[in-house]
Amino acid sequence: MVNEKKNWTRRRFALSLGAAAIAAAGCERKKPVSEARRFPSIFRWGCGSSAFQVEGALDVDGRGESIWDVFAKQNGRIKDGSIPSITCDSYHRYKEDVALMSAANLNSYKFSIAWPRVFPSGSGPVNERGIDYYDRLTDVLLQSHITPYATLFHWDLPQRLYELGGWMSRDTGERFADYAAAVTRRLGDRLKNVITLNEPNVHLLLGHVTGSHAPGLHDGNLIGPVTHHLNLAQGRAIQAMRAQRNDLTIGTGLALSPVRAEGGRIHLLNYFAALAFDGIWAGAFLDPLLKGKYPLAAHQMVADVIKPGDMSTIHQGCDFIGVNYYSPAYMRADFSGPSFLGQGKTPAGVTQDASGREIDPSGLREVLNRLTKEYGQPRLIVTENGCSDPMGDHAAIINDEFRSHYLSAHLRAVIQAMDNGSRVEGFFVWSLLDNWEWDSGFTSKFGLVAHNVNTGERTPKKSYAWFANIAETGLLSA
Ligand code: FCB
Numbered sequence: 516m517v518n519e520k521k522n523w524t525r526r527r528f529a530l531s532l533g534a535a536a537i538a539a540a541g542c543e544r545k546k547p548v549s550e551a552r553r554f555p556s557i558f559r560w561g562c563g564s565s566a567f568q569v570e571g572a573l574d575v576d577g578r579g580e581s582i583w584d585v586f587a588k589q590n591g592r593i594k595d596g597s598i599p600s601i602t603c604d605s606y607h608r609y610k611e612d613v614a615l616m617s618a619a620n621l622n623s624y625k626f627s628i629a630w631p632r633v634f635p636s637g638s639g640p641v642n643e644r645g646i647d648y649y650d651r652l653t654d655v656l657l658q659s660h661i662t663p664y665a666t667l668f669h670w671d672l673p674q675r676l677y678e679l680g681g682w683m684s685r686d687t688g689e690r691f692a693d694y695a696a697a698v699t700r701r702l703g704d705r706l707k708n709v710i711t712l713n714e715p716n717v718h719l720l721l722g723h724v725t726g727s728h729a730p731g732l733h734d735g736n737l738i739g740p741v742t743h744h745l746n747l748a749q750g751r752a753i754q755a756m757r758a759q760r761n762d763l764t765i766g767t768g769l770a771l772s773p774v775r776a777e778g779g780r781i782h783l784l785n786y787f788a789a790l791a792f793d794g795i796w797a798g799a800f801l802d803p804l805l806k807g808k809y810p811l812a813a814h815q816m817v818a819d820v821i822k823p824g825d826m827s828t829i830h831q832g833c834d835f836i837g838v839n840y841y842s843p844a845y846m847r848a849d850f851s852g853p854s855f856l857g858q859g860k861t862p863a864g865v866t867q868d869a870s871g872r873e874i875d876p877s878g879l880r881e882v883l884n885r886l887t888k889e890y891g892q893p894r895l896i897v898t899e900n901g902c903s904d905p906m907g908d909h910a911a912i913i914n915d916e917f918r919s920h921y922l923s924a925h926l927r928a929v930i931q932a933m934d935n936g937s938r939v940e941g942f943f944v945w946s947l948l949d950n951w952e953w954d955s956g957f958t959s960k961f962g963l964v965a966h967n968v969n970t971g972e973r974t975p976k977k978s979y980a981w982f983a984n985i986a987e988t989g990l991l992s993a
Pocket residue numbers: 565568713714717770839899945952953961
């Protein structure tokens with residue numbers, strides 16, 4: 516996986532290992548698991564989506580192209596060859612979506628704003644017709660007593676900015692700050708909760724190193740510059756938003772997992788590989804924002820791109836951390852490549868979800884507890900959690916008890932983390948609708964609500980009613 520990074524040397528790896536070992540977390544306090552539990556009445560219950568996965572209407576109202584428009588058209592990139600030009604058509608059917616959330620008693624919705632709708636070519640004048648859509652969506656949500664949580668960047672970088680250097684260029688961060696300012700100017704009187712970046716770590720790795728996501732690059736040398744420029748962009752955007760308003764709640768959103776050693780800690784080299792990878796995966800995004808420095812494991816990667824003043828620009832702090840959690844990650848030492856980091860195998864015999872991902876709710880508790888301990892008890896929201904139907908080109912499973920079991924087990928982990936002192940304020944299911952799941956196209960379905968690609972029809976699944984009940988009562992039964 517990361518072993519395509521060409522300029523990693525044994526010395527650098529040794530440094531990373533040492534640094535990561537020093538930083539290794541201590542043990543977490545454990546409390547007995549409680550039986551039926553009620554969440555606080557102010558708890559945020561929600562679900563999520565992202566613009567490119569649900570909106571469709573790619574050439575409507577002046578929207579520009581994004582890197583995903585271009586990527587999806589390339590041969591062989593998308594598993595089922597599907598074209599995301601309509602997806603769930605939420606650009607037109609958003610009122611129906613909001614009504615579904617409202618009927619499920621949800622009080623929060625995480626969606627993303629498409630940067631290329633607001634700045635079709637990345638800079639220049641704001642495309643008012645594009646931003647109008649989010650104005651309408653925000654209003655309908657508020658009328659339905661649903662708090663909007665808008666992500667500014669969920670991977671759909673304007674293609675023009677990519678052509679000008681994408682995240683390999685510092686300037687992209689300046690354009691991101693302009694975009695954040697434009698959104699704040701137009702919507703900030705009503706849109707109070709903003710998530711700057713969604714999973715920059717996934718965008719970095721899958722988009723720039725393994726190439727399975729847009730922009731489809733395969734170059735380990737990009738890890739340092741892309742990481743740093745995403746961090747800089749976030750810092751500049753937070754500055755730009757705060758300069759305009761002091762009543763925003765601004766969070767960051769990351770894919771977080773415990774990173775485990777293939778074969779267990781007893782395999783010391785694998786354990787060190789896991790620690791080093793964790794420093795790059797999570798630490799390289801959280802530490803600069805919250806502590807003003809990179810973890811030692813990431814120092815060498817970013818050394819050449821940091822300019823004077825950058826670290827204080829990045830060190831903005833934030834009001835909450837959005838945790839996207841699905842399963843643990845595994846790593847092994849891999850001496851065949853220059854980074855010595857290889858993707859590890861998941862242990863045999865673990866419980867898996869219908870799409871083959873490991874189910875381990877304790878991983879979520881571990882992540883929440885660790886954030887609490889390492890970053891001074893920040894406010895936390897589980898901004899994504901959920902599971903897919905079995906992968907494939909078949910109809911959605913409406914009687915999806917496996918989904919409520921999955922969610923219930925993870926909610927229990929949230930309770931345990933709260934009992935251990937984590938300030939978790941909300942839980943958002945990924946996702947409201949079966950949608951266009953990136954390189955998997957329509958073959959992976961995460962929705963509480965099935966979506967018929969041919970007719971657009973939305974059909975609530977069994978898990979929808981189950982979640983509606985929890986959102987109403989706050990009660991997680993034993
Ligand atoms: C997350 C992404 C989201 C969706 C889920 C399944 O990594 O943020 O868009 O793809 O995974």
